[in-house]
Amino acid sequence: MRTVITGHNGQLGRQLISAFGVHDVLPLDLPDDDITDPAVIERIARFAPQLIVHGAAFTDVDGAERTRSWHIGSTLSERRTWHWQHSGPARP
DSSP, X not given: OOEEEETTTSHHHHHHHHHTTTSOEEEEXXXXXXXXXXXXXXXXXXXXXXXXXXXXXXXXXXXXXXXXXXXXXXXXXXXXXXXXXXXXXXXX
């Protein structure tokens, strides 16, 4: 199963990578893989994931509210939904 895992360098992300180890995984994490960047979105679309796991977390809750972190998760989901509406869901 082609799976995108965000936050792969974090505690949860490392566990997810281990759990999905036998599958085709595209691991993403900041600073290299900002999922609000259109180039990263395109890379995800080309990968054609069957599953996207948002393992990214922000442990500073107050800080998260002051940053654009709330925007990051919704952006990927929104753009992926748009992609599906225009080209259909990823095929196995």
